[in-house]
Amino acid sequence: MEVFVQQLINGVTLGAVYGLIAIGYTMVFGIIGMVNFAHGDVFMISAFVALICFMAVTALAGMTGGAVFLALLVALIVSMIVTSLFSWTIERVAYRKLRGSFRLAPLISAIGMSILLMNFVQVAQGARNKPIPPIMRDTIRLFEKDGFVVAISYKQILIILVTALLLGIFWYVVQKTPLGRAQRACEQDQKMAALLGINVDRTIAVTFIMGAALAAVAGTMFLTYYGVVVFSDGFVPGVKAFTAAVLGGIGSLPGAVLGGMLIGLIETFWSAYFSIDYKDVAAFSILAIVLIFMPQGLLGKPEVEKV
Amino acid sequence: MRALTDPILKVQNLTMRFGGLVAVNDLTFTAGRGDITALIGPNGAGKTTVFNCITGFYKPTTGRMALRHGSIDIDAHVERLTDTPNDHVTNAEGSLYLLERMPDFHVSARAKVARTFQNIRLFSGMTVLENLMVAQHNPLMVASNWTIGGLLGFAGFRKREKAAIETAKYWLEKTKLIDRADDPAGDLPYGDQRRLEIARAMCTEPVLLCLDEPAAGLNPRESLELNALLRSIRDDHGTSLLLIEHDMSVVMEISDHVVVLDYGTKISDGTPEQVKSDPKVIAAYLGAEDEAEVEQIEAEVGL
Amino acid sequence: MMMEAPAREPVNFVGLLKDAVFAAAIAFGLFSLMLGLKTDQTLNNQMVLVPRPGLLFTVVGLVFVGRFLIGYWQAINAGKIKKRKAAATPLALKIEKYGTAAFVGFLFVYPMMVLGTAGPSGAIKWIDNFGIQILIYIMLGWGLNIVVGLAGLLDLGYVAFYAVGAYSYALLATSEPVKEFMAGAIGPTFWPLWAFWICLPVAGILAAFWGVLLGFPVLRLRGDYLAIVTLAFGEIIRLVLINWVEFSGGYAGISSIPRPSFFGVPFNATESGFAATFGLEFTPIYRTIFLFYVILILALITAVVSTRLRRLPVGRAWEALREDEIACRSLGINTVNTKLTAFAIGAMFGGFAGAFFAARQGFISPESFVFLESAQILAIVVLGGMGSLLGVVIASILLVGGVELLRELDFLKAYFGDNFDPAQYRMLIFGACMVLMMLWKPRGLISVREPSVFLKEKKAVSSDLVKEGHG
Numbered sequence A: 001m002e003v004f005v006q007q008l009i010n011g012v013t014l015g016a017v018y019g020l021i022a023i024g025y026t027m028v029f030g031i032i033g034m035v036n037f038a039h040g041d042v043f044m045i046s047a048f049v050a051l052i053c054f055m056a057v058t059a060l061a062g063m064t065g066g067a068v069f070l071a072l073l074v075a076l077i078v079s080m081i082v083t084s085l086f087s088w089t090i091e092r093v094a095y096r097k098l099r100g101s102f103r104l105a106p107l108i109s110a111i112g113m114s115i116l117l118m119n120f121v122q123v124a125q126g127a128r129n130k131p132i133p134p135i136m137r138d139t140i141r142l143f144e145k146d147g148f149v150v151a152i153s154y155k156q157i158l159i160i161l162v163t164a165l166l167l168g169i170f171w172y173v174v175q176k177t178p179l180g181r182a183q184r185a186c187e188q189d190q191k192m193a194a195l196l197g198i199n200v201d202r203t204i205a206v207t208f209i210m211g212a213a214l215a216a217v218a219g220t221m222f223l224t225y226y227g228v229v230v231f232s233d234g235f236v237p238g239v240k241a242f243t244a245a246v247l248g249g250i251g252s253l254p255g256a257v258l259g260g261m262l263i264g265l266i267e268t269f270w271s272a273y274f275s276i277d278y279k280d281v282a283a284f285s286i287l288a289i290v291l292i293f294m295p296q297g298l299l300g301k302p303e304v305e306k307v
Numbered sequence B: 001m002r003a004l005t006d007p008i009l010k011v012q013n014l015t016m017r018f019g020g021l022v023a024v025n026d027l028t029f030t031a032g033r034g035d036i037t038a039l040i041g042p043n044g045a046g047k048t049t050v051f052n053c054i055t056g057f058y059k060p061t062t063g064r065m066a067l068r069h070g071s072i073d074i075d076a077h078v079e080r081l082t083d084t085p086n087d088h089v090t091n092a093e094g095s096l097y098l099l100e101r102m103p104d105f106h107v108s109a110r111a112k113v114a115r116t117f118q119n120i121r122l123f124s125g126m127t128v129l130e131n132l133m134v135a136q137h138n139p140l141m142v143a144s145n146w147t148i149g150g151l152l153g154f155a156g157f158r159k160r161e162k163a164a165i166e167t168a169k170y171w172l173e174k175t176k177l178i179d180r181a182d183d184p185a186g187d188l189p190y191g192d193q194r195r196l197e198i199a200r201a202m203c204t205e206p207v208l209l210c211l212d213e214p215a216a217g218l219n220p221r222e223s224l225e226l227n228a229l230l231r232s233i234r235d236d237h238g239t240s241l242l243l244i245e246h247d248m249s250v251v252m253e254i255s256d257h258v259v260v261l262d263y264g265t266k267i268s269d270g271t272p273e274q275v276k277s278d279p280k281v282i283a284a285y286l287g288a289e290d291e292a293e294v295e296q297i298e299a300e301v302g303l
Numbered sequence C: 001m002m003m004e005a006p007a008r009e010p011v012n013f014v015g016l017l018k019d020a021v022f023a024a025a026i027a028f029g030l031f032s033l034m035l036g037l038k039t040d041q042t043l044n045n046q047m048v049l050v051p052r053p054g055l056l057f058t059v060v061g062l063v064f065v066g067r068f069l070i071g072y073w074q075a076i077n078a079g080k081i082k083k084r085k086a087a088a089t090p091l092a093l094k095i096e097k098y099g100t101a102a103f104v105g106f107l108f109v110y111p112m113m114v115l116g117t118a119g120p121s122g123a124i125k126w127i128d129n130f131g132i133q134i135l136i137y138i139m140l141g142w143g144l145n146i147v148v149g150l151a152g153l154l155d156l157g158y159v160a161f162y163a164v165g166a167y168s169y170a171l172l173a174t175s176e177p178v179k180e181f182m183a184g185a186i187g188p189t190f191w192p193l194w195a196f197w198i199c200l201p202v203a204g205i206l207a208a209f210w211g212v213l214l215g216f217p218v219l220r221l222r223g224d225y226l227a228i229v230t231l232a233f234g235e236i237i238r239l240v241l242i243n244w245v246e247f248s249g250g251y252a253g254i255s256s257i258p259r260p261s262f263f264g265v266p267f268n269a270t271e272s273g274f275a276a277t278f279g280l281e282f283t284p285i286y287r288t289i290f291l292f293y294v295i296l297i298l299a300l301i302t303a304v305v306s307t308r309l310r311r312l313p314v315g316r317a318w319e320a321l322r323e324d325e326i327a328c329r330s331l332g333i334n335t336v337n338t339k340l341t342a343f344a345i346g347a348m349f350g351g352f353a354g355a356f357f358a359a360r361q362g363f364i365s366p367e368s369f370v371f372l373e374s375a376q377i378l379a380i381v382v383l384g385g386m387g388s389l390l391g392v393v394i395a396s397i398l399l400v401g402g403v404e405l406l407r408e409l410d411f412l413k414a415y416f417g418d419n420f421d422p423a424q425y426r427m428l429i430f431g432a433c434m435v436l437m438m439l440w441k442p443r444g445l446i447s448v449r450e451p452s453v454f455l456k457e458k459k460a461v462s463s464d465l466v467k468e469g470h471g
Ligand SMILES: Nc1ncnc2c1ncn2[C@@H]1O[C@H](COP(=O)(O)OP(=O)(O)OP(=O)(O)O)[C@@H](O)[C@H]1O
Pocket: A304, A305, A306, A307, B018, B021, B023, B041, B042, B043, B044, B045, B046, B047, B048, B049, B050, B118
């Protein structure tokens, strides 16, 4: 029971990170029908930007509690801006020209972009693990039984709160603003949307930016939570987040968050109760099983084959 | 109209639902061997859905579709076959197939029902000849010993392939496409593509050919040629035809038997003359709401 | 007919400058943190930031100049009427036919040429790193081409079958029970000498079996979903190889895998070795040359088989499947079986290549079978032009050979200082090339399709008409 509650807390934290990345996959797939393979690496870059900001601010302001909080805030905001810029550039340079052409071309371009970004970071920042000093180590003890302490750390509270807050804002933007309406129109039919005066290019660019901004939140949280990042960190979280998007039903925003939570929970419980070695195997197997037996996901619309 | 005396296909109580929408509602009709049976109705009446059920692309919600080869008595055997888990029964007189039990490719390969599509589906990056060779896949596959003999270059396969090319040539000549045999199918003009699709379907040597709006988008001259082609398929090859068509001149001209659908329900069934003068049909096409209005319209058009 | 050249608009330099400034500003935004500051660890493990303003401004400057030049180039070409791409001619097919033949001829004399020019010690690198390495990728490309290029099934986990082939050979060849059994049955030297030749077909068959096993559940899926599931399977196999240490040796991999013999004659310095048997002086180059010819023959078998398959009903069905699956079903083609054969045959060639790889290296570990390999092979197929054998050759030479060449750029150290390691930029450049090549030629280098059968005249089919498949 105690282990269960503790793992539940850990799983939800991890799930928040996956869910945030998954939204980027789901939105891009929804609007232009492509798997943005480089999104995992965009997430990795966001963690690096956050790392550099955090180090810069703490180098100037020191490591006191207030300074750390300020550093995290700056890291989050700057990372959201710079990562959005990366995502915008990627879409502009590598995808826009290929939109609507041969279906494999954007996918290959995206894979190339993923390799490019990963190796760019390796060359620019080195191949080693990049740790930050331990921060916010305090925890709140929830309860204790037979010597086993169930605790939630400030970090975890922060991650869950920030995620919830940003998801709320994001939800509002997508549901209630003209921008969100334009996005949904482009999802339905780009040509028609263009005829009705919607700037399709801009709408798609904004979609990439929104996805990247949320990935940057995830990246900053990831850095805070694990305290370390390395250039190859984009691939596995990226695939897991994609799994989350598929599990929730690709194209569905609540589905992405739900899927992220499920993947986070499954992964932590698998590690706790079975074998930590096989936790990635478990994630990949879930991906395969979901796609095979339930390709529309939990909240997605089933695809009908029209003859 | 041989639907009663010599049926080839019996559709009974066919219903197809998509969620709440009933696309085909309790449809029963018979197609006669050697007939051109036309299936007509306003847009969205469910005609294509009926085709998709017959050819196995959709599994009907309920209903039975029995098709026979040879002279086996449908009524005598169909109930017994339905009680077994099998999808067909064969005896000395012929075979009887339950189409709703067969996967789509068996409907074509075994029950010998071929079809064309409302929105043309050619292999556009392959040449016209290649399209017709793909249609003869199953016999060629056998002749190539499931690829092994073909890979080793056995003579048997080469001979069979030559024969397949001859078959293709026959149909290309018949559809006046022989000069375009080596061009990509996607390069053909629209009318040629429609005829190529028919030629391709005929290369599977069907007993029943289902054509979904073959005259759509054709000019009057092409339309006339199409009539001749369809008649020839019926008369020279003994293939029965099931035809969806909006162009009434084509329907009235060539069909032996007409079935009319409206909102998924059959509203009329008979010879072209009978159907033409059926008030329900006129109402359906002109969009009348009730009997009174129908009478009014009839009066207007002078019936 | 001559067209009158339209009056060219004067180049708008102010606009170009604006564009270039904008691009430079974006570049500054992107790189000011990621390049301008480097995270470094001091000796006592403190993380510090090292500013690199010089590098940052160089890169931003390059972006400015680059954007300006591209804009200028576009502007001076804007007025020109683009020549309508000539309809695909038989010429393209002739190039493919004779080009391939000439290339194969060249490959057969390649080792001798290199040996003649570079001498035995210098030649190893050229035969091994360039010759064998590229040929492995050509073979893998041709194998995957059956799945992706012909059948239109997007497979991002092809490396799994390469791994199955490699591990099948490595495990069988190093297995003690098998060795003992063979020693008892035939003789103690038999297994180490003949293991490769016996295991090669076994590896192919096992890979094909895995192809069917993995293919069966996923073939209902379409397009990107199929790609992602195959990726997942590829990763699962690799992760299992890492974690199931008793079976595969885990990260440490399998070493001392027997090398192929010259049909029973080993390549070593002993009395019964290849050099002594043929009265030659012993050098390691003989083995390298022999391996070169082995992979060359294997690759050619792949090419011949896939060319023949294309002209058989099964191959035509693959291509038809790529064009329109529903139409295929309406013609009575069992699409599941057809897809499975494509998967199995493609996997089989991957398995052959894997067995060869294990035998050539003498050592394998899961590190050789990462996703990047799959991506690389797929990039070769797509860049080559789907379905074109010659295209795969050109793409392999460009991508694999080009990246290999970067290792040779040591002279650049003279300009950039000793810390400069060009090999470090290999994958960076590789990724950039993938993007650029797709932007330049989304349809691949050779973008015509050769019909499999013709009546009067073989006409090439332009790739604009060829579909890319949905599954
Ligand atoms: N796969 C499907 N899923 C949901 N609804 C479908 C599907 N296929 C057809 N329908 C619906 O069934 C109804 C009948 O469609 P169908 O295509 O059979 O009409 P039709 O008679 O062929 O019309 P048309 O003359 O326009 O071709 C329509 O309302 C259509 O939207």
